[in-house]
Amino acid sequence: MNMSTEELVLSVSDFVALLNQTLEYAYPSVVVSGELANFRVSKGKWVYFDLKDEFSSVRCFGTVYQLPGPLEDGMMLHVRAMPHLHQLYGFSLNIMYIQPVGEGAIRRAAELLQAKLAAEGLFDESRKRLIPYPPQHIGLIASGESAAYVDFIKILNARWGDIEIVHIDVQVQGEPAIAQIVSAVEQLNGLAEPPEVIVITRGGGSAEDLQAFSSEQVTRTVAASRVPTLVAIGHEVDISLAELAADQRASTPSNAAELLVPDKRQVLEQLASSQIRFVQAMQHILMTIKGDLVTYRRDLLQSLERTLQRTAQLVTTQRQLLAALSPEGALQRGYVIVRRAGKIITNAHALHPQDGLTLHYHDGTVDVTVSK
Amino acid sequence: MATKKNVDYKTLQAELDGILERLQHGEPDIDEATEGYERGMQLITELEAYIKDAENKVTKLQAKLKDIAD
Numbered sequence: 001m002n003m004s005t006e007e008l009v010l011s012v013s014d015f016v017a018l019l020n021q022t023l024e025y026a027y028p029s030v031v032v033s034g035e036l037a038n039f040r041v042s043k044g045k046w047v048y049f050d051l052k053d054e055f056s057s058v059r060c061f062g063t064v065y066q067l068p069g070p071l072e073d074g075m076m077l078h079v080r081a082m083p084h085l086h087q088l089y090g091f092s093l094n095i096m097y098i099q100p101v102g103e104g105a106i107r108r109a110a111e112l113l114q115a116k117l118a119a120e121g122l123f124d125e126s127r128k129r130l131i132p133y134p135p136q137h138i139g140l141i142a143s144g145e146s147a148a149y150v151d152f153i154k155i156l157n158a159r160w161g162d163i164e165i166v167h168i169d170v171q172v173q174g175e176p177a178i179a180q181i182v183s184a185v186e187q188l189n190g191l192a193e194p195p196e197v198i199v200i201t202r203g204g205g206s207a208e209d210l211q212a213f214s215s216e217q218v219t220r221t222v223a224a225s226r227v228p229t230l231v232a233i234g235h236e237v238d239i240s241l242a243e244l245a246a247d248q249r250a251s252t253p254s255n256a257a258e259l260l261v262p263d264k265r266q267v268l269e270q271l272a273s274s275q276i277r278f279v280q281a282m283q284h285i286l287m288t289i290k291g292d293l294v295t296y297r298r299d300l301l302q303s304l305e306r307t308l309q310r311t312a313q314l315v316t317t318q319r320q321l322l323a324a325l326s327p328e329g330a331l332q333r334g335y336v337i338v339r340r341a342g343k344i345i346t347n348a349h350a351l352h353p354q355d356g357l358t359l360h361y362h363d364g365t366v367d368v369t370v371s372k
Numbered sequence: 373m374a375t376k377k378n379v380d381y382k383t384l385q386a387e388l389d390g391i392l393e394r395l396q397h398g399e400p401d402i403d404e405a406t407e408g409y410e411r412g413m414q415l416i417t418e419l420e421a422y423i424k425d426a427e428n429k430v431t432k433l434q435a436k437l438k439d440i441a442d
Contacts, residue, residue, distance in 0.1 A: 272437070275433075275437055276437065279433055279434055282426070283430060286423055286426055286427055289419075289423055290423060293416055293419055293420060293423070296412070296416055297413070299392055300391075300392065300395070300408075300409055300412040300413065300416070301409070303392065303395035303396050303405065303408070303409070304405050304406065304408075304409040307400055307401075307402055307405035311401075311402045
């Protein structure tokens with residue numbers, strides 16, 4: 001091979017450096033779509049895989065922290081990466097961000113991550129905490145321009161109102177979504193006066209739109225939040241992993257507001273009805289007591305009457321007894337008292353013929369003379 | 373109401389119950405019976421005043437509820 005003397009001759013290292021500079025200038029980052037193959041993790045930290053299509057294959061390199069969750073061969077991915085030529089190991093795409101694409105890949109990625117996090121106990125019912133009802137202070141993570149944000153605030157105020165809401169505006173889809181949501185949760189947790197609940201919400205969307213809410217980072221952040229969490233993603237079919245990790249989930253942003261606070265009108269109606277029932281109960285108690293007092297009064301009177309009767313009966317009996325024991329009683333029964341000159345004669349020997357006597361009957365006296 | 377300050381409804385009723393128990397199931401003499409009767413009637417009057425007071429409160433509460441409903 002003939003080489004012209006004017007041509008630049010580079011050392012291998014210089015060549016690699018030059019190529020990398022060129023690549024960095026031309027493609028600071030590139031998104032490549034392809035199927036995942038030969039996925040492996042080394043020493044629990046380094047990630048290697050190939051991204052391929054029908055005709056080509058390119059090596060990718062990164063760390064486990066850049067993974068959206070567990071991946072497996074066959075998944076379709078969008079990989080944002082920096083093309084790089086390593087001085088020893090050759091060309092690779094240095095991963096910046098990975099996003100599974102297509103219904104199948106997204107679902108499968110979520111399934112794998114769900115199994116992994118479930119095994120760690122992140123979704124255990126025993127971890128769920130009670131959310132204060134109703135809370136006075138809410139941290140809201142949502143896109144400020146979304147219908148979800150408007151709906152949530154509207155329903156919340158219509159039902160209860162007078163609640164302090166700290167809103168952190170985030171993107172709820174696209175590459176920045178994960179980092180923004182994670183940062184927002186941490187920010188709310190770090191407030192001097194943290195809210196009583198953190199609500200993370202967005203409206204429905206395609207599986208791809210909702211991916212951030214099934215990412216490992218967001219799911220772990222929700223699970224780790226010291227402030228209780230409520231995640232409400234408006235969709236019908238699958239439940240996102242962040243919802244599973246939250247203390248409570250809601251089906252829509254409006255539903256989240258309904259779960260958080262009672263309806264003021266309903267509460268007032270219930271209160272009014274309770275008051276009416278209370279007054280009725282009080283009236284019933286008073287009526288009963290009044291009835292009792294009537295009985296008391298009657299019983300008291302009856303007791304006194306009985307004692308009076310008993311006493312009167314006793315006096316009558318004693319009177320009869322006394323009467324029976326008196327001389328009058330004997331006269332009644334036919335006895336007479338014999339007197340001579342006023343003195344009672346109690347034996348026949350004391351009498352002499354021609355003595356004048358007076359016989360005392362119960363109803364009068366008779367004068368008689370002793371004949372012999 | 374003078375009695376209400378120191379003696380509650382329960383205490384008044386307990387005293388009344390005690391008097392009735394003695395009058396109904398004991399053998400009181402006429403002095404005891406009369407004295408018990410008089411004290412019992414006095415207690416009933418006090419209890420009635422107590423109830424009247426509670427009824428007034430309920431009436432006021434009802435009026436208040438009516439105001440809210442209107």
